[in-house]
Amino acid sequence: MQGQAQSIAGRPVVAGSSSTARLQGRRNAAAAPQATRKVTSMVAAGPRLPKPIGGDSGGDEPLRISLGEGMMGGGFTNVDPESRRVVPEANGRTKLKVVYVVLEAQYQASLSAAVNKINTHRKEVCVELAGYLLEELRDAKNFEKFKKDVASANIFIGSLIFIEELADKIVEAVGPARETLDACLIFPSMPAVMKLNKLGSFSMSQLGGGGKSAIGEFMKNMRQQNDNFEEQLLKLVRTLPKVLKYLPSDKAQDARNYVNSLQYWLGGNDENLENLILNIAQSYSPACKGIDFAPAEPELFPDVGLWHPLAPHMYEDLKEYLNWYDTRKDVKFEKDAPVIGLVLQRSHLVTGDHGHYDGVVAELEARGAKVVPVFAGGLDFSAPVKKFFYDPLGSGRAFVNCVVSLTGFALVGGPARQDAPKAVEALKSLNVPYLVSLPLVFQTTEEWLDSELGVHPVQVALQVALPELDGGIEPIVFAGRDSNTGKSHSLPDRIDSLCSRAINWAKLAKKEKREKKLAITVFSFPPDKGNVGTAAYLNVFGSIYRVLKDLRADGYNVGDLPANEEGLIKSVLTQAEAKFNSADLNIAYKMSVDEYQKLCPYAEALEENWGKPPGNLNSNGQELLIYGKQFGNVFIGVQPTFGYEGDPMRLLFSKSASPHHGFAAYYTYLEKIFGADAVLHFGTHGSLEFMPGKQVGMSGVCYPDSLIGTIPNLYYYAANNPSEATIAKRRSYANTISYLTPPAENAGLYKGLKELKELISSYQSMRDSGRAVAICATIIETARQCNLDKDVKLPEDDEAVKNMSIDERDAIVGGVYRKLMEIESRLLPCGLHVVGCPPTAEEAVATLVNIAELDRPDNNPPIRGLPGLLAAAIGRDIEEIYAGNNKGVLADVDLLQQITEACRSSVREFVKDRTGFDGRIGTNWLAQLSKSLGLSVEPWVRALQGTQFASADRQELITLFTYLEFCLNQVVRDNELGALREALEGKYTEPGPGGDPIRNPGVLPTGKNIHALDPQSIPTAAALKNARVVVDRLLERQKDEMGGKYPESIAVVLWGTDNIKTYGESLAQVCMMVGVKPVPDALGRVNKLEVIPLEELGRPRIDVVVNCSGVFRDLFVNQMNLLDRAIKLAAEQDEPLEMNFVRKHALEQAEELGVSVRDAATRVFSNASGSYSSNVNLAVENSSWSDEQQLQEMYLSRKSFAFNSDRPGAGGEMNRDVFTAAMKTVDVTFQNLDSSEISLTDVSHYFDSDPTKLVAGLRDDGKMPSAFIADTTTANAQVRSLGETVRLDARTKLLNPKWYEGMLSSGYEGVREIQKRLTNTMGWSATSGMVDNWVYDEANATFIEDPEMAQRLMDANPNSFRKLVATFLEANGRGYWDAKPEQLERLRQMYMDVEDKIEGVE
Amino acid sequence: MSLVAASLAAPQAPGLAAQSRRQQQQQPRGRAAALVVRAADAPKLSGGLTTTNSSLLGPKPNLGSPSLGGGPSLGPKLSTGRPQVSLDDVPLKSGVEVDYSKLRDLLKEGKWREAEDETREVLIQAAGKGAVKRGWVYFSEIKFIPVDDMRTLDELWKAASGGKFGYSVQREIWLQNRKQWPKFFKAIDWVVGENNVYRKWPAEFNYSADAPKGHLPLTNALRGTRLFEAIMEHEAYNKTAPTMGGSSGSSSNGASQPGWLNK
Secondary structure (H helix, E strand, O other): OOOOOOOOOEEEEEOOHHHHHHHHHOOOOOOOOOHHHHHHHHHOOOOOOOOOOOOOOOOOOOOOEEHHHHOOOOOOOOOHHHHOEEEEOOOOOOEEEEEEEEEEOHHHHHHHHHHHHHHHHHHOOOEEEEEHHHHHHHHHHHHHHHHHHHHOEEEEEEEOOOOOHHHHHHHHHHHHOOOOOOOEEEEOOOHHHHHEEEEEEEEEOOOOOOOOOHHHHHHHHHHHHHHOHHHHHHHHHHHHHHHOOOOOHHHHHHHHHHHHHHHHHHHOOOHHHHHHHHHHHHHHHHHHHHOOOEEEEEEEEOOEEEEOOOOOOOEEOHHHHHHOOOOOOOOOOOOOOOEEEEEHHHHHHHHOOOOHHHHHHHHHHHHOOEEEEEEEEOOOOHHHHHHOOOOOOOOOOOOOOEEEEEEOOEEEEEOOOOOHHHHHHHHHHHOOOOEEEOOOOOOHHHHHOOOOEEEEHHHHHHHHOOOOOOOEEEOOEEEOOOOOOOOOOHHHHHHHHHHHHHHHHHHHHOOHHOOOEEEEOOEEOOOHHHHHHOOOEEEEHHHHHOOOHHHHHOOOOOOOOOOHHHHHHHHHOOOOOOOOOOOOOEEEEEEHHHHHHHHHHHHHHHHHHOOOOOOOOEEOOOOOEEEEEOOOOEEEEEOOOOOOOOOOOHHHOOOOOOOOOHHHHHHHHHHHHHHOOOOEEEOOOEEEEEEEOOEEOOOOHHHHHHHHOOOOEEEEEEEOOHHHHHHHHHHOOEEEEEEEOOOEEOOOOOOHHHHHHHHHHHHHHOOOOOOOHHHHHHHHHHHHOOOOOHHHOOOHHHHHOOOOOOOHHHHHHHHHHHHHHHHHHHHEEEOOOOOOOOOOHHHHHHHHHHHHOEEEEOOOOOOHHHHHHHHOHHHHHHHHHHHHHOOOOHHHHHHHHHHHHHHHHHHHHOOOEEEOOOOOOOOHHHHHHHHHHHOOHHHHHHHHHOOOOOOOOHHHHHHHHHHHHHHHHHHHHOOOOHHHHHHHHOOOOOEOOOOOOOHHOOOOOOOOOEEOOHHHHHOOOOHHHHHHHHHHHHHHHHHHOOOOOOEEEEEEOOOHHHHHOOOOHHHHHHHHHHHHEEOOOOOOEEEEEEEOOOOHHHHOOOOEEEEEEEEHHOOHHHHHHHHHHHHHHHOOOOOHHHEEEHHHHHHHHHOOOOOOOHHHHEEEEEEOOOOOOOOHHHHHHHOOOOOHHHHHHHHHHHHHHHOOOOOOOHHEEOOOHHHHHHOOOEEEEEEEOEEOOOOOOOOOOHHOOOOHHHHHOOOOOOOOOOOEEEEOOOOEEEEEHHHHHHHHHHHHHHOOOHHHHHOOOOOOOHHHHHHHHHHHHHHHHOOOOOOHHHHHHHHHHHOOOOOOHHHHHHHHOOOHHHHHHHHHHHHHOOOOOOHHHHHHHHHHHHHHHHHHHHOOOO | OOOOOOOOOOOOOOOHHHHHHHHHHHOOOOHHHHHHHHHHHOOOOOOOOOOOOOOHHHOOOOOOOOOOOOOHHHHOOHHHHHOOHHHHHOOOOOOOOOOOOOHHHHHHHHHHHHHHHHHHHHHHHHHHHHHHOOOOOOOOHHHOOOHHHHHHHHHHHHHHOOOOOOOHHHHHHHHOOOOOOHHHHOOOOOOOOOEEOOOOOOOOOOOOOOOOOOOOOOOOOOOHHHHHHHHHHHOOOOOOOOOOOOOOOOOOOOOOOOOHHOO
């Protein structure tokens, strides 16, 4: 890592040939001493390979370490394949050369052993063996060597080659050599590689036989579905003898040899592999002609079975296994010992590479758990799950209490493609916790330990993301890989952690409910008493109260519960003994420093950042304080904060810190003193999972892993936030349980806006009369009062109106009307959700209307959106109406409004029809009765009758409403409390996608373990199509505003969340900007690129600067790779510079910085590994910043870590020069809004990632870039300026009575939500300057100048109200709000009042 | 916390070891052959074997010391008392008819590396037929190894090293480090570097009298630390009852407390 490894002994260390890095190195030569340690350790302890030390350009830098080489050219693995080579002493024997490429390193050791045996014992022949692991072929040097090896080989063996770019390389190398090879054996792989098979006359494709060709079928199936291929291959092996009868005998012999070879291979041990080589040699090597090695027949092992390191053999029956197991004398188990089911990979067992499995079995048994280890040879592990994990006596119940897969693969499908529904079905029926831990596959132990990324991204995609779709939890790396032998081995501390966690999960099923201890953890940030219990969209204390009542009814001991939720809040927030309202929360436990040090094994490591315990956070100076309150066996605790929010220096410089002692003490308390059986993190989201450490696949020194310790972690998480939920799952081992976001409503109109709507109605009815002019003038005046003048172009004065034509007036009214409707129809979550409380049918209407609006061509059957259907009924095209509306054409605005109203009323009628008398969804028996009598018409037909849309296509409507019916049932069918109860009983939590319920109703019902998506599947074709629309609209708009000129560079922000929800739309936008199209490979994984020719693009390639969030980086490293390749590809197109801005800028920067064009075209940036956000949000939320300069410095220092597809293994490398150079050229900044629920001022993350003012500061001309926000939340996608979007957001939320009254119905939490919106608004002032003065004025009028309102806020949550008042003063102090003296005076007075109230001075 | 013993420990060739053992079953007393195969399997051996000058090791006869016939004084205390005992004075007691003379001779000749291999071999034999067939010892088998055998092994190493090496010496350090493996491995120098990467077996371990206290003999951590723990907890080195079968995993509050918390 360049950023870290800057200097050794004060001298700059230079990264290989990259002079950028050298510059960087010099500039940062004063880097932290830490960096020195890192480099030193890589030299001393890193992989033991010759390091290119000493350099080519000598001079003043005596020590040159190629950091690139530290990761082998930046790849992910750097074991030299040479170390695997076996070279025999021929001693006059015939020498054969065998070359192999495998995915599974476990074959390495047994192949070496097999060849060593041949070389030791055989008199006629000896073998040279050269082996490559698939991933190593990415390295150019390795690939060259590989090609040379293959060219001189006699026999080539390849297995499990399913990564297309590497498959291509193998075809490239082996294809030409196929002629000269004696034999070429390819075991299950991609079709293109399979075709390389060569055994005499045998080749995969020609094997036909009479009529139906088994292999032909097999190949076809494989192309079609790509899954189950290994199972099919095994089936083929079994059926082939029959097929062979139809073949001419010589061909049959060759085919038989192939089948035999496969059996040797699947047998995998050294004897089998020895015989495989000998058999092939005697049959096909001319040099061995006539020799009979008398190889033994393949030794066969069961495909599926049970295994134990001490067992005399494998078992194929659970009863037989248990018969043996229960008579073991070496261990005795308790009668009610937990039983852990283990899922193993057969190839590790047959090749004898099972040291890591032995370790897990030993650890579990040593901890008193029984084990049932099962294996499968194919890729469908659901078979052994179904066969061996159930009660052998046939009760139908699970025999195991917890399943741990040690394969790392999805339960069904392995490395090619998974079948999650099949897996989920098997696991749901078994109904126990399902953990998927993984062995290192592509990296050696040392490489993993050294890596800040953690596990190799390809492995993350295959072995972390895919198992998550099955509901797998806890991706703990339990096994390392030895660089000498390629063998897997236990990572003792990881196995310790995995096994104790698995047993604790299993124990949940064993323990009595009455005895079970649950630690509910709530959050509090920014650190302020008013913020205790923050969570997105959630009424936290209301929900906790509901959960506790539910648990009490279920038999848990929840002690003396307060009478209501206010009582619950008070018990946590206030110190019972304190005389006054104190600043402190209730102290649940005081931990002495001595006890802390004894109980917390990593306490010492925290001292580097925080000094000796107890420190001053969560401490009284002598002891560490645990805040919270215990009720029976339930503890409600407050998670401490990061601790550095208020420290600008740390915010600026800490690339990664560590938790403070108070944080460590909290989790130590939960595990070691309270003795929690499970912890429940309550709501989205806390700090634990964002603590420093590897991104994925943590080691024992990563803080989230240390903190969570051995406690099973349940986590209520908002269903619409799959990206951060995924971080919580991977880094804090959470089993998430999704909760619904609050019911959405249309924002509606209020005050002046409402008046405007009425005026427009009058105008329409009197448009031709003499009064039209006057009404138009009033409209203009009112619009101005409502501050709409920035959104709609209004004439200067009344005189101007008088002279207008009717068309001109229409245009103005149309513009205002359009804006009003935009505000009115905006969806906003109203109030806060309470867990387990589904919306009423009425509340679901707005959501359903939005669901009904979208076309769903991919649905089966395809669904057309309601607006489109209605438009068609009157002979119009909805896209055309949208376009007219967007331009403010009055007739179209009005028509769209009528369509919208018709949509709403028909959906409302439909819902009414489905609603029981209690307002909940049920069967309305009256409706049912009349329907059965044939008396009624469909409700939506009723709604449309008498309107111009009555003739809408009935069949299409039925399809649509059938779908809506399904959605409606899903919305109200939540399992939020049920899933928690079940998880606490040690049951499986069903997985489900996270995302926007409107786009993807599959998110519903809630109460599921959230997963993201297969990261390799995006961007989808649909996303690409939508991205094109947005990019075109963006460029058009900018072009309009810039006098016909295209922007040269766009700074884009990429988030994980929106890419998950939209299947990669914003990712695709970047590709579209530079004019490169991502293309899927044969297995549907998007990893190829095509340049769109300029003629087709019809415009210049626009340069980009891609700012990825830390979450995006964690989830989509492969996509960062794709983007970097796409941008560099664009930069390398030899095209006129005025048509290729990427190239234009890259050439300039290459010159300026003295680097290659390719390096200069570095455009994909994010945080350093393990660090998130620019910290601008923390600084703003805590008011801990001096000036904007400081915020911009934070952004620069934290977000300028470049991703480089030429060195993917290096992760993010500090590359501030290139970042700055690229940002200087930016004309436009751009972000996406992905759902109506998370808008600009709802979360602090949007302004945190906004670089608008930063760009202005960097640009040579100091010009403020245009800032745009794409809004694809509705069918009619919009690109708005940032200013427009901020105004829209203020109007629909902060200033909208419907919104704030909804919030205030949740009291304490509601005040905080209001205050949060204001703080976030000020954040926008700080980063973009796009907040109008009137927004602050209006907010002040609403919340401060209205005495009644002010009093309500103060009473409900004085701490948050104080912050609200302070934020107004701060906005004025920083020059964002030009307030009148009396406004300020009032605020100051109010601040003192609330201070008094908080201090208890009444 | 900052320590992690991540990689593996010693023998990397159980397959070969098992193979050699199979041969050995055919030709009784064929252990030498087994060692030959192993050595051949490790051609990349460097350093480590160089310091074989036994005069450096100082196993000077100390005839004045008390008999080491397995008396109660052989607890952990002994390694601190450290009376110099001659290798020849160590009685080669075995409750399971394992012959320890070869180990003694290798130690006497200062062949640390070979003695190290032999130790693993005799431990497998002492652990019983299952272990021999498997080629490695499962942790639960250790408790069946008689106290005599475990003491003999320990005494031989201590005698040869002047009290520097041996299981009881390792146990003492292990306890000092509150049974925390990462710290313990660091203390006996089995890990290197900032990330505390396990030394590569066999080449990177120090087979000499210069090695840090407790560095030898090696115990394989390829399969986790339970085997090593079982050795450390063997009653030969521990007067209190051995605590196996989930001792450290279960405590009153159901949370997994490290065992030392209860002490």
